[in-house]
Amino acid sequence: MTGVTTAAAEPGPPAEKPRRARGEQTRQLILETALRLFRERGYAETTMRAIAKEAGVAVGNAYYYFDSKEHLIQGFYDRNQVAHRVAAEQILADEKELAPRLRGVLHAGIDVNAPYHSFAATFFKSAAEPSSPLSPFSRESSPAREAAIAIFRDVVDGSNAKLDPELRKELPELLWLGWMGVILFWVYDKSPDQRRTRRLIDGAVPLIDRLVSLSRLRVLRPALRQVLALIETVRKDD
Amino acid sequence: MTGVTTAAAEPGPPAEKPRRARGEQTRQLILETALRLFRERGYAETTMRAIAKEAGVAVGNAYYYFDSKEHLIQGFYDRNQVAHRVAAEQILADEKELAPRLRGVLHAGIDVNAPYHSFAATFFKSAAEPSSPLSPFSRESSPAREAAIAIFRDVVDGSNAKLDPELRKELPELLWLGWMGVILFWVYDKSPDQRRTRRLIDGAVPLIDRLVSLSRLRVLRPALRQVLALIETVRKDD
DNA sequence: CACATCTCTTGAACATGTTCAAGTTGAGCG
DNA sequence: CGCTCAACTTGAACATGTTCAAGAGATGTG
Numbered sequence: 393m394t395g396v397t398t399a400a401a402e403p404g405p406p407a408e409k410p411r412r413a414r415g416e417q418t419r420q421l422i423l424e425t426a427l428r429l430f431r432e433r434g435y436a437e438t439t440m441r442a443i444a445k446e447a448g449v450a451v452g453n454a455y456y457y458f459d460s461k462e463h464l465i466q467g468f469y470d471r472n473q474v475a476h477r478v479a480a481e482q483i484l485a486d487e488k489e490l491a492p493r494l495r496g497v498l499h500a501g502i503d504v505n506a507p508y509h510s511f512a513a514t515f516f517k518s519a520a521e522p523s524s525p526l527s528p529f530s531r532e533s534s535p536a537r538e539a540a541i542a543i544f545r546d547v548v549d550g551s552n553a554k555l556d557p558e559l560r561k562e563l564p565e566l567l568w569l570g571w572m573g574v575i576l577f578w579v580y581d582k583s584p585d586q587r588r589t590r591r592l593i594d595g596a597v598p599l600i601d602r603l604v605s606l607s608r609l610r611v612l613r614p615a616l617r618q619v620l621a622l623i624e625t626v627r628k629d630d
Numbered sequence: 631m632t633g634v635t636t637a638a639a640e641p642g643p644p645a646e647k648p649r650r651a652r653g654e655q656t657r658q659l660i661l662e663t664a665l666r667l668f669r670e671r672g673y674a675e676t677t678m679r680a681i682a683k684e685a686g687v688a689v690g691n692a693y694y695y696f697d698s699k700e701h702l703i704q705g706f707y708d709r710n711q712v713a714h715r716v717a718a719e720q721i722l723a724d725e726k727e728l729a730p731r732l733r734g735v736l737h738a739g740i741d742v743n744a745p746y747h748s749f750a751a752t753f754f755k756s757a758a759e760p761s762s763p764l765s766p767f768s769r770e771s772s773p774a775r776e777a778a779i780a781i782f783r784d785v786v787d788g789s790n791a792k793l794d795p796e797l798r799k800e801l802p803e804l805l806w807l808g809w810m811g812v813i814l815f816w817v818y819d820k821s822p823d824q825r826r827t828r829r830l831i832d833g834a835v836p837l838i839d840r841l842v843s844l845s846r847l848r849v850l851r852p853a854l855r856q857v858l859a860l861i862e863t864v865r866k867d868d
Numbered sequence: 869c870a871c872a873t874c875t876c877t878t879g880a881a882c883a884t885g886t887t888c889a890a891g892t893t894g895a896g897c898g
Numbered sequence: 899c900g901c902t903c904a905a906c907t908t909g910a911a912c913a914t915g916t917t918c919a920a921g922a923g924a925t926g927t928g
Contacts, residue, residue, distance in 0.1 A: 412895085415906065439884060450908045452887080461885065513760050520758030522751050522818045529818055580760045580767055583867045595860035602853055611849065615840055622833035629821045652924085653876065677914060688878045690917080695876095699915065 419457045422447050426454075426464045435465075435514045462518045465526055468508070473536050475504045480543050490553035491601040494567065497547055498574060498593045502586070505578070509586060516579045528572060541568045556607055558620055563604070566623075570600070657695045660685050664692075664702045669745075673703075673752045700756045703764055706746070711774050713742045718781050728791040729839040732805065735785055736812060736831045740824065743816070747824060754817045766810060779806045794845055796858055801842075804861075808838070 425447040429438040440461055444451040458464050483496035505512060518526050525532035545564035555563070574596075578589040607616050663685040667676040678699055682689040696702050721734035743750060756764050763770035783802035793801070812834075816827040845854050 412905070452909065453907055455886065456906070517755055517759040521755040588864055588867055592860075592864050595863050599853070599856050599860060602856065606849075606853065609849070611844075611847070615837070615844065618837050618840065622830075622837060625833050626826055626830050629826055650875070690879065691877055693916065
């Protein structure tokens with residue numbers, strides 16, 4: 393009992409590796425190489441051996457830093473999330489009406505992802521599996537998800553729209569859910585330049601805007617309550 | 631030019647193999663064995679070698695009848711579709727109100743799939759890939775999809791609900807889309823016995839019922855038109 | 869029956885994601 | 899400087915989906 397034990401197992405996230413400078417560099421190298429090859433050849437066509445060879449490391453080394461081939465995608469994921477945020481802020485700074493704010497943010501999201509449409513379609517497969525860490529609903533994606541919802545909170549809170557306070561509270565998450573739907577549609581969209589997705593956005597936004605306004609109408613009050621109650625009910629448990 | 635050429639390459643589906651009695655038998659044997667093992671051990675844990683061995687054939691033989699491991703799932707798919715139809719008819723025969731008809735059909739769908747929940751979650755991954763023949767939107771799934779939509783057409787047409795004729799036309803497909811959403815929710819539902827999905831159904835059905843009724847309201851007429859126009863717009867092209 | 873042709877079957881070989889026991893490197897410590 | 903230990907690296911070995919050239923069996927034809 394002579395040595396000073398370095399701050400023993402504190403509670404919290406499942407024990408990250410210390411990761412020194414050299415390791416971090418290798419990790420980045422592998423990630424960069426992988427994303428480049430994914431873009432150049434596609435996801436399925438890029439083998440782990442190819443990534444390792446191109447990066448000049450052993451294949452086992454890639455597995456030291458990434459649990460699996462799928463985990464490499466998380467990097468792509470995070471990067472686009474940031475890009476969307478940046479693009480969104482541009483728009484949100486200039487516009488105060490709810491509808492154009494929402495429309496702008498949605499189009500910006502598609503803009504950011506557009507270069508990766510074909511590649512996204514193949515990796516979407518991974519994201520869809522509920523147990524996958526790539527799933528937008530997974531615990532691992534939680535930070536990225538929160539960040540995405542925050543964008544939509546900005547859309548709502550920064551607008552001059554008057555709406556029911558309870559609806560206001562739920563709206564960001566609902567809009568994010570809608571955004572997931574748009575992404576789903578986009579992934580399946582085979583029209584040139586995914587213009588059907590653009591039309592979907594242009595058509596759906598005024599509709600949402602209208603519904604949100606109507607939500608203050610007397611006749612619709614009970615329906616709104618019913619919707620909010622449903623959300624509440626479904627959320628409980630797990 | 632003496633022989634009678636057997637009816638040469640007619641246009642149409644991509645040339646089915648003639649498939650004689652022996653072949654059909656082997657095909658069934660492989661499919662049965664595969665589905666049994668999937669149920670017993672799970673999809674990922676069942677190897678093609680195991681299926682072949684258990685069925686008493688060579689592994690290559692399985693590939694003679696099925697293009698890939700994923701293609702084996704189509705059998706499961708078709709089977710449950712039929713089961714859902716049967717269960718739905720039971721309910722639709724007894725009930726004339728729209729809401730309980732819809733509610734019954736949705737619960738029946740979950741009932742039919744419930745035994746496969748854990749297994750469905752893993753194979754759902756395959757279905758999500760747009761290019762996969764298993765995707766509910768794929769050309770290969772077209773018959774199954776049409777059959778599923780037909781159930782919802784029954785739900786609507788057999789009910790005594792009065793609704794806008796244009797909405798009536800679109801409603802079956804919209805309900806099917808909603809059903810796909812329920813399935814998506816169900817796949818991700820980790821609550822015991824997937825009771826959150828049950829609650830989602832019980833909560834959403836009255837809401838839909840209400841919205842459908844409200845759709846005849848004067849104030850909502852323009853909104854309804856807008857929804858229908860959106861559907862129209864998005865559908866165009868491909 | 870002999871031959872041709874098509875269906876069906878085989879299993880070894882291949883490609884690729886993943887694991888692991890063994891080694892190397894380098895920072896901290898006395 | 900020499901020791902220790904954790905971080906890092908290696909590449910062969912493994913598991914499993916898939917392919918394919920070769921053959922066996924059945925069916926029709928002259």
